[in-house]
Amino acid sequence: MESFQLANESSPLSLTPNFILPEHKRPHLSEVKYLDSIPIIDLSYCDGNNPSSLEVIHKISKACEEFGFFQIVNHGVPDQVCTKMMKAITNFFELAPEEREHLSSTDNTKNVRLFNYYLQVDGGEKVKLWSECSAHPWYPIDDIIQLLPEKIGTQYREAFTEYAKEVGSLVRRLLSLISIGLGLEEDCLLKKLGEQPRQRAQSNFYPPCLDPELTMGLNEHTDLNALTVLLQSEVSGLQVNKDGKWISIPCIPNAFVINLADQIEVLSNGRYKSVLHRAVTNNVQPRISMAMFYGPNPETIIGPIHELIDEEHPPKYRNYHFSKFLEEFFNQEGTRRIVKEVFELPC
Ligand SMILES: O=C(O)CCC(=O)C(=O)O
Ligand SMILES: [Fe+2]
Numbered sequence: 001m002e003s004f005q006l007a008n009e010s011s012p013l014s015l016t017p018n019f020i021l022p023e024h025k026r027p028h029l030s031e032v033k034y035l036d037s038i039p040i041i042d043l044s045y046c047d048g049n050n051p052s053s054l055e056v057i058h059k060i061s062k063a064c065e066e067f068g069f070f071q072i073v074n075h076g077v078p079d080q081v082c083t084k085m086m087k088a089i090t091n092f093f094e095l096a097p098e099e100r101e102h103l104s105s106t107d108n109t110k111n112v113r114l115f116n117y118y119l120q121v122d123g124g125e126k127v128k129l130w131s132e133c134s135a136h137p138w139y140p141i142d143d144i145i146q147l148l149p150e151k152i153g154t155q156y157r158e159a160f161t162e163y164a165k166e167v168g169s170l171v172r173r174l175l176s177l178i179s180i181g182l183g184l185e186e187d188c189l190l191k192k193l194g195e196q197p198r199q200r201a202q203s204n205f206y207p208p209c210l211d212p213e214l215t216m217g218l219n220e221h222t223d224l225n226a227l228t229v230l231l232q233s234e235v236s237g238l239q240v241n242k243d244g245k246w247i248s249i250p251c252i253p254n255a256f257v258i259n260l261a262d263q264i265e266v267l268s269n270g271r272y273k274s275v276l277h278r279a280v281t282n283n284v285q286p287r288i289s290m291a292m293f294y295g296p297n298p299e300t301i302i303g304p305i306h307e308l309i310d311e312e313h314p315p316k317y318r319n320y321h322f323s324k325f326l327e328e329f330f331n332q333e334g335t336r337r338i339v340k341e342v343f344e345l346p347c
Pocket of ligand 2 (some may be wrong): 221222223277291
């Protein structure tokens with residue numbers, strides 16, 4: 001790949017000191033585990049109340065308790081819909097910097113924006129992360145299309161419209177399987193997350209880096225929404241924290257990585273986990289991922305679901321408007337965010 005230039009920079013990306021993390025923030029790649037990974041769940045025979053569905057629900061429930069993450073195969077989203085989406089994102093990040101720079105903004109209240117994460121390290125200095133991210137809502141798609149150069153606008157519109165429709169159905173299906181796994185009515189989580197959900201897409205581009213040990217693509221974080229459906233290119237880089245150790249997530253063609261985010265941890269009263277994950281860089285190939293975030297509307301009240309509270313399981317979190325959660329999340333920009341903990345009740 002030719003050298004990459006971040007949209008908000010004036011020269012091609014290189015490993016200058018403002019990208020180099022202090023020792024204790026580095027990925028320490030030699031300590032990462034490559035063998036045990038998150039469960040891979042086949043959704044082929046999972047519809048209605050047949051015995052194989054119950055088995056799948058059980059696997060999902062176990063994965064949600066133990067890992068907060070799983071991959072799904074045979075999920076019903078046609079391969080070509082995913083391929084087209086990946087191609088459109090690739091073309092987007094291949095635009096010349098001057099064709100993307102008008103999208104670049106540090107204002108995190110902007111609906112559509114291109115940005116580069118940073119980490120505030122000791123002494124207040126900002127270290128940039130080795131990635132560029134583009135975020136926009138699922139609907140209306142015109143919010144982003146009108147800002148894209150004509151030559152990729154049509155392609156992006158077609159790819160994303162189809163992709164968002166498919167992922168939307170998949171999310172509803174997953175939310176019902178997860179609800180059943182929690183012993184709830186199948187539409188419980190969908191209803192709790194409410195009308196007009198906050199649905200945002202984020203594509204992440206990680207250019208190759210000369211020394212992946214010195215940089216991070218995305219710093220460790222949990223997702224702030226309820227459920228994330230992640231599509232990744234055929235290059236690994238995603239790592240999930242399990243019992244304090246980082247494990248690498250293998251790339252499986254046409255699979256999705258599903259991760260539970262903070263609002264499901266709260267709704268499930270801590271039974272299902274929203275787990276720390278991060279993306280590391282590599283020195284060979286660029287990597288692309290797209291996260292489809294599904295969360296509540298800012299006006300929605302989130303708190304542990306009544307049916308999941310009893311004497312043995314007292315509420316772990318207080319109820320809050322999701323807007324308060326968002327406010328706290330954005331206030332912690334640049335740090336290793338600790339957001340859901342702010343809403344925890346004393347035990
Ligand atoms: O690139 C990845 O695999 C992870 C992306 C991610 O965690 C996110 O966008 O929240
Ligand atoms: Fe994430």
